Amino acid sequence: MSEPYSFNVGAIQCCPVSDGSLPYPPNWFFANVPQQQMEGALRAHGLRADEITGTYTCLLVSTGKNKVLIDTGAGKIAPSTGELLVNLERAGARPSEIDTVILTHGHPDHIGGAVDAEGKPTFPNARYVMWKDEWEFWTSEEPDLSTMQVPEELKTGLILGTARRCLPPIRKQLELVEKESEVVPGIHLLPAPGHTPGHSAVAVSSGRESVLHLVDAVLHPILMEQPAWRTVFDLQQEQAAETRRQLLDRAASDRIKVMAYHFPFPTLGRVASRRAGGWQWEPAS
Numbered sequence: 414m415s416e417p418y419s420f421n422v423g424a425i426q427c428c429p430v431s432d433g434s435l436p437y438p439p440n441w442f443f444a445n446v447p448q449q450q451m452e453g454a455l456r457a458h459g460l461r462a463d464e465i466t467g468t469y470t471c472l473l474v475s476t477g478k479n480k481v482l483i484d485t486g487a488g489k490i491a492p493s494t495g496e497l498l499v500n501l502e503r504a505g506a507r508p509s510e511i512d513t514v515i516l517t518h519g520h521p522d523h524i525g526g527a528v529d530a531e532g533k534p535t536f537p538n539a540r541y542v543m544w545k546d547e548w549e550f551w552t553s554e555e556p557d558l559s560t561m562q563v564p565e566e567l568k569t570g571l572i573l574g575t576a577r578r579c580l581p582p583i584r585k586q587l588e589l590v591e592k593e594s595e596v597v598p599g600i601h602l603l604p605a606p607g608h609t610p611g612h613s614a615v616a617v618s619s620g621r622e623s624v625l626h627l628v629d630a631v632l633h634p635i636l637m638e639q640p641a642w643r644t645v646f647d648l649q650q651e652q653a654a655e656t657r658r659q660l661l662d663r664a665a666s667d668r669i670k671v672m673a674y675h676f677p678f679p680t681l682g683r684v685a686s687r688r689a690g691g692w693q694w695e696p697a698s
């Protein structure tokens with residue numbers, strides 16, 4: 414459980430809601446980096462060099478008219494995950510009150526909580542919104558995961574297994590998006606491909622304020638400083654790097670609030686350009 418946290422974007426209330434976390438081998442996040450250099454970067458950030466904690470932070474957005482949930486966490490894949498519903502309740506929202514669920518992409522840590530233990534949609538009254546390319550990729554017979562550098566058993570097990578378990582049951586509540594769209598007033602779904610074919614980012618705006626949710630376009634703050642460093646997770650490396658650059662340029666030049674799904678809770682901050690190239694993460698205090 415985590416203490417409820419919220420911030421405002423104009424008249425819209427945003428609550429980052431934790432689903433928990435899992436430990437990862439650091440070289441999954443920095444796959445093309447010599448070991449010593451990677452350990453140096455982690456130590457410089459006050460982080461342990463042998464393990465990265467990947468946090469899963471969903472976002473509840475209350476516009477006054479709509480209650481929108483962005484991503485659904487991993488579900489109970491480990492004792493330390495699947496805390497979304499408990500924390501959502503603490504943030505003041507029951508599953509039946511959510512009218513819109515945005516699934517930013519089809520990875521298990523984002524769609525694993527979309528259905529319950531019986532395989533029924535966790536959010537019975539919500540329309541589930543997903544990018545069309547993404548839905549088609551993960552519901553195809555054999556999604557091509559050959560460019561993802563994780564162990565084969567993880568691809569055929571958790572990754573494909575979760576897509577097959579969680580996507581078909583939401584079909585009746587599904588709405589697919591093909592171009593940049595306003596999902597509900599104030600919330601835009603933006604194409605951010607590369608991590609997966611139809612990975613999307615989300616912009617929340619009200620009045621003159623906005624927050625840009627990068628989702629998995631950037632997986633770790635160090636990857637802002639080192640834009641040439643690659644993770645094992647991106648299916649289309651070049652496209653992912655281009656998307657990352659575009660979104661970070663926009664975030665830095667507009668100096669807007671920024672979130673990213675796997676950054677330390679509550680994942681909120683801003684992005685600054687660095688003279689040396691790359692960007693700098695400035696977490697909200």
Ligand SMILES: [Zn+2]
Nearest residue numbers: 520522629674
């Ligand atoms: Zn993720």
